[in-house]
Amino acid sequence: MRLVSELLDTAFNAESIAVVGASNSPAASGYYYMRYFLEYGYPGRIYPVNPRYEEVLGIKAYPSVKDIPEKVDYVICCIPAQGVPELLYDCAEKGVKIMHLFTARMRETGSEEVMELEEKIARLAKELNIRFLGPNCMGIYYPKRKIAFGFDFPLEPGKLGMLSQSGGLATIFTRIAAQRGLRFSKVISYGNATDISEADLFEYLLRDEETEVIAAYIEGTTSGRKLYEVLKKVTSVKPVIILKAGRTKAGARAASSHTASISGSTNIWEVGIREAGAIEVKTIDEMLDILTAFYFLGPVSGKRVGVFGGSGGQSVISADEWGEEGFELTPLPSKIQNYIRQNIPPMWWKWLINPVDISILPIDDFSSLKNFKNFIKMMMESPDFDLIAYNVTTCSPLPLELETANLSQCTNIVLDALEGETKPVVAIVDSGYLGIEDLEDQRWRFLAGEKSHLIGAGIPVYPSMCRAAKAIRKLIDYYQSPGNILKVGGKFL
């Protein structure tokens, strides 16, 4: 019997996929799986299966899996639960070893009749030597092979692996993570986990060379001990961030009606996650923030931060928000002070502290832009800072055209100064909670452009100092824990 890991590799790298229940009706799952394969440009062969159609989306359909003339590596099952046992026999006959049961409305409904059916399916699959994801899940997203279960999924592969008990969560998460510059190696939505479990998937991502950081959304487990043992192995090699849902009474009730999960004791989960060396988060924003730090930064050696950008009030707020997370706003080192003294008028240089309020240090006050670049470079190279934070905010009273010209010049100089530097850098770019009219507004368009520009240059970007500080603190704490001295993002501590 082949290992689950090998079978999952077969699924991800399938040369041929059958979509059972393929449909031309746009609201049907058997339609949209087909459509996404075609739109994203899946390079393998697709076989729609549905006795009611000659063709689905222009591709020849087959009445049954058995009728497909060639080998089938992976099956996506979109038919109602009642038809699954027969499909299992057909698949066995066809030599299929791994399937995805999108099919839902099973145990999670609480209906006894379908609970029995779900058990029957599990038994039968075992007898027939077929492993399956789900039921009640979205299956796999694998950008490298253009396999995706929703629109607006990025096609560039990345190094973040994710397992998610909820398909909806995986869907929305993939999209908002993409906006932070995160790209995925593999995402697996695994639903009721009737056969392949979260422990199997952690084990798989542990071995997967394309995955360097792991995110997980879990509602419950039926094998806590196994999960704990696997997690311990994984976290000694790759950072794992877990959002455990179903922490409250109402949450547990909702989890039961969503994926038939037994949420378990919140306290045991908290202790288990911590003891296994993983990082627990409580919200999606927190997960995104921490993943952004791990994805872009690698190890940060300490908590001495140099901050620049913004204006007066922003500097005060920055100082508080870093300070309250345990960071130290080191005074500007004397080498930098001397340099400033030689290049700008006395009133200014006496006045400059960390955070460096750029609004009192107009670029023009340096004798040339080169001097401003040198100043940034000295911040980057100073042994007094473990981390540099750059604040991009349109809070000045200047007319928009001047403000944006200044800021984009500043960003260009900063990126230029970063060339060849290795010190961790983080950027904070203001973001609004945009309404429809704001999408045409030049200010928000400018800020969205700055954010994209910085992420494109490999800088992690956060919407506030506070969120950056909280996330990077977790990163530092992680690397300062014994046993977590690991490879991340290709760097060693």
Added chain:
Amino acid sequence: MRLVSELLDTAFNAESIAVVGASNSPAASGYYYMRYFLEYGYPGRIYPVNPRYEEVLGIKAYPSVKDIPEKVDYVICCIPAQGVPELLYDCAEKGVKIMHLFTARMRETGSEEVMELEEKIARLAKELNIRFLGPNCMGIYYPKRKIAFGFDFPLEPGKLGMLSQSGGLATIFTRIAAQRGLRFSKVISYGNATDISEADLFEYLLRDEETEVIAAYIEGTTSGRKLYEVLKKVTSVKPVIILKAGRTKAGARAASSHTASISGSTNIWEVGIREAGAIEVKTIDEMLDILTAFYFLGPVSGKRVGVFGGSGGQSVISADEWGEEGFELTPLPSKIQNYIRQNIPPMWWKWLINPVDISILPIDDFSSLKNFKNFIKMMMESPDFDLIAYNVTTCSPLPLELETANLSQCTNIVLDALEGETKPVVAIVDSGYLGIEDLEDQRWRFLAGEKSHLIGAGIPVYPSMCRAAKAIRKLIDYYQSPGNILKVGGKFL
């Protein structure tokens, strides 16, 4: 001698304003104040003052305030500090009683020379019976009279009053608050508070009939006792939300170099704010979230919340996030259960709980859209819920055009069902942290449109359940404190 409040009324309602140091050079403050008056359409008279110009932005300029042929109600001073004493004499001669000193680089620089000058200015103003805002501040924003100190400030007046020691913070805050649907009565950026203090401004907003909720950003005070006494008076009439910055050592240092503030003991501030009945926040996001609750909701009578929308994973997360803030996810009342039982197939109705996962309750499963509207109306009218939360998220696997059509139909039905209802309702609309390409993306455009639509209908909107829950919890706690049974948003508890 006239009261500060009367003089501030003169400033806000000025028939004529002189901009001293008015300029045609776009980076000068004397340029942009002029430009904003013209662009926003200030209805009074504007007198640019600058001996070097015949005209500024096409308007006749005067060499000195004394040369202006008519009465001057308010003066904005944009000249360097050295010229201020002479200007004060000119203003006194002209009968000016209230001024705004934009003029900066004074005490906050730490330079002794300018510190003495600032003291001299304060003494002289007192002798000449002139009161002033600042120095080192942006002055006033008063949408009703089209007075604003930056671009992209909304022109519709609202009921939120704000005082801010930082002009940059006031500027960015005004813009992001506008996106939440908040509109301002008056904003006052007051900088070094050398004459008019934060206590004076609280006193003013207390009396101001256009202001119903007050936000404040404060870095320090020189008269803590007076501030405390005034705050106590204000909070017995209007809710006050305070962001006190300069809480850490580095923050205090930054505050000193920003507005020459003495930040004081963080503990004393915390206790003082709480004892005075105000709400302290630590971040701008937290301030926005709480203000949104106070601005839109008025009192909420309890913590029993009914949640609908989203899908399975979102329901679990929602339940946890409300639950962890002390809210109770009341089971669906039997009246609603009976209604559902009569209108949808058995497997569905047994399965429905609170949060109501709309993805398992397709609108089509009701015999008509009218039934779905009735269902929402029953949620609104049920005595078992103190608050209703509606979750708008594009997390389904459906093709975008179907997903957005479903969701916008749902929102229309919800808004229709809300007609005539008085129960507090909050909406959660997914928002990304948008990059430049996302601004053209149909998904984010749709969500931005939903957000604008809901806010336009008077519904407070949050980017996550968690943030909504935290904010509304503070609102409820506030109204449950003795002494805080107040008028807000025109409603009484």
